[in-house]
Amino acid sequence: MPESMQTTERSEHARSLFAGIASDYDRWAYLLSFGQDTRWHDRLVEWIAPAASVPGATVVDVATGTGAVAIAIARRYPCRVIGVDQSPEMLERAVERVRAAGLEQRIELVEARAEELPVEPGTADALVHTYLLRYVEDPGQTLATLAAAVRPGGIMASLEFGRPAGVSRRLWQAYTRLGLPAAGAVAGPGWLATGRFLGRSIERFDHEYPLPRLLELWRAAGMERIAAQRMSLGGAVLIRGRRPETPQEDAAP
Numbered sequence: 001m002p003e004s005m006q007t008t009e010r011s012e013h014a015r016s017l018f019a020g021i022a023s024d025y026d027r028w029a030y031l032l033s034f035g036q037d038t039r040w041h042d043r044l045v046e047w048i049a050p051a052a053s054v055p056g057a058t059v060v061d062v063a064t065g066t067g068a069v070a071i072a073i074a075r076r077y078p079c080r081v082i083g084v085d086q087s088p089e090m091l092e093r094a095v096e097r098v099r100a101a102g103l104e105q106r107i108e109l110v111e112a113r114a115e116e117l118p119v120e121p122g123t124a125d126a127l128v129h130t131y132l133l134r135y136v137e138d139p140g141q142t143l144a145t146l147a148a149a150v151r152p153g154g155i156m157a158s159l160e161f162g163r164p165a166g167v168s169r170r171l172w173q174a175y176t177r178l179g180l181p182a183a184g185a186v187a188g189p190g191w192l193a194t195g196r197f198l199g200r201s202i203e204r205f206d207h208e209y210p211l212p213r214l215l216e217l218w219r220a221a222g223m224e225r226i227a228a229q230r231m232s233l234g235g236a237v238l239i240r241g242r243r244p245e246t247p248q249e250d251a252a253p
Helices: 009-019 022-032 036-047 068-076 088-100 139-148 167-187 189-208 211-220 247-251
Strands: 058-062 080-085 107-111 124-130 150-161 224-231 236-242
Touching: 022 036, 022 088, 022 167, 036 068, 036 124, 036 150, 036 224, 036 236, 058 068, 068 080, 068 088, 068 107, 068 124, 080 088, 088 107, 124 139, 139 150, 139 211, 150 189, 167 189, 211 224, 211 236
Parallel strands: 058 080, 058 124, 080 107, 124 150
Antiparallel strands: 150 236, 224 236
16 A cells, blocks of 8 residues: 555555455446446446547546456546546456556546546546445545546536435345345355344434535535536445636625
């Protein structure tokens, strides 16, 4: 681990969790989400089109994991992608996937924490992050760090798990509290721990940071034109925002 990568209790737990599931993460993520994760990724990639479709653009994919989103971006847009993740095991799998896709010249993979993003301020045309904020100590400060990496006029977009409402929530809770641990027991020890953790983690984060509060954190981080979309009955939440072009625009009502 680089000397500058200072770990916290949450980030250390995340490192431990993902170390146990990296080798077969993509297959089980697809199965346990009933194939919805691919739809969510596609929508996330669509949302950065105005910035990523410019030839030579730089897109940063934070919490890149095994590189699924980074690869989808590089396949769709004529841009350079920097994938950042703190898990060496997940990055090892990402290297394999990037090589198999023939995208080594387009995708750079870097081991680092989101809180210590190795990207110069104002240099990313677009930045995306997936399933990140539940694993950081201060989501607001992390969002501010990520937003600072985006150039004026650039786009930041995120994908997080969410909790459905109404009757759908009861079904979701039954699945996350009972179904996920049971499926994890079949998948292996690493997935058993993940299955037991995931539902509680999503519920806790949704309670502490409901969507209106998350949107406020995005505004506090300096983003404007913020939009949100729930998918799969609310099981996923996507947010997109734009860095102001000028300080004057940022201050405008």
